[in-house]
Amino acid sequence: DADVTQTPRNRITKTGKRIMLECSQTKGHDRMYWYRQDPGLGLRLIYYSFDVKDINKGEISDGYSVSRQAQAKFSLSLESAIPNQTALYFCATSDSQGINVADTQYFGPGTRLTVL
Amino acid sequence: AQSVAQPEDQVNVAEGNPLTVKCTYSVSGNPYLFWYVQYPNRGLQFLLKYITGDNLVKGSYGFEAEFNKSQTSFHLKKPSALVSDSALYFCAVRLTGTYKYIFGTGTRLKVLA
Numbered sequence: 613d614a615d616v617t618q619t620p621r622n623r624i625t626k627t628g629k630r631i632m633l634e635c636s637q638t639k640g641h642d643r644m645y646w647y648r649q650d651p652g653l654g655l656r657l658i659y660y661s662f663d664v665k666d667i668n669k670g671e672i673s674d675g676y677s678v679s680r681q682a683q684a685k686f687s688l689s690l691e692s693a694i695p696n697q698t699a700l701y702f703c704a705t706s707d708s709q710g711i712n713v714a715d716t717q718y719f720g721p722g723t724r725l726t727v728l
Numbered sequence: 729a730q731s732v733a734q735p736e737d738q739v740n741v742a743e744g745n746p747l748t749v750k751c752t753y754s755v756s757g758n759p760y761l762f763w764y765v766q767y768p769n770r771g772l773q774f775l776l777k778y779i780t781g782d783n784l785v786k787g788s789y790g791f792e793a794e795f796n797k798s799q800t801s802f803h804l805k806k807p808s809a810l811v812s813d814s815a816l817y818f819c820a821v822r823l824t825g826t827y828k829y830i831f832g833t834g835t836r837l838k839v840l841a
Binding site for chain 2: 616643647652653654655656657660662670702704714716717718719720721722
């Protein structure tokens with residue numbers, strides 16, 4: 613979805629390096645998410661944020677941190693990259709309509725990260 | 729443990745034939761159910777969702793899904809497959825009373841000309 617952009621699209625780095633993946637959205641949504649996709653495992657939630665001051669850990673947050681710089685921007689950092697963080701990373705957004713509303717998620721194109 | 733299962737890694741179907749991509753779930757409560765599609769080098773795109781009401785949900789690109797509460801299934805269907813439907817399909821549930829989504833492992837659909 614062109615309304616959700618991710619940079620870079622591809623990145624190769626070495627073990628121990630600090631990496632930042634960036635996500636921007638023009639959909640005006642409050643909620644933003646970071647997922648990683650691994651073959652055979654589907655998508656797993658790393659972190660999610662409901663607004664600039666509200667950040668929450670997902671199921672696999674160890675080794676990652678995030679920053680919500682503005683409503684439209686949500687960055688994911690790997691403080692010290694390791695090879696098993698090699699994966700496809702997706703940012704997603706959704707509109708805040710309440711906990712009992714099935715909000716649809718809109719995904720960016722993904723960042724392919726390789727840690728050597 | 730709460731989970732979503734897509735039992736087939738790959739489904740092959742001839743163009744023009746009906747297709748089914750299976751999804752079953754094991755979660756508490758009455759979750760919201762979704763199907764997303766992923767084309768090569770693209771992010772996931774929303775196809776359809778079930779919230780409540782009619783068990784047959786119609787979505788984008790001619791796809792529909794049938795919700796079966798007793799079998800805890802939400803199979804994706806299309807009456808006549810197109811080669812352009814070839815992609816990776818994900819089933820997902822959002823747990824009741826939470827903002828958490830659980831995704832299945834994905835099923836690769838290949839439509840043969």
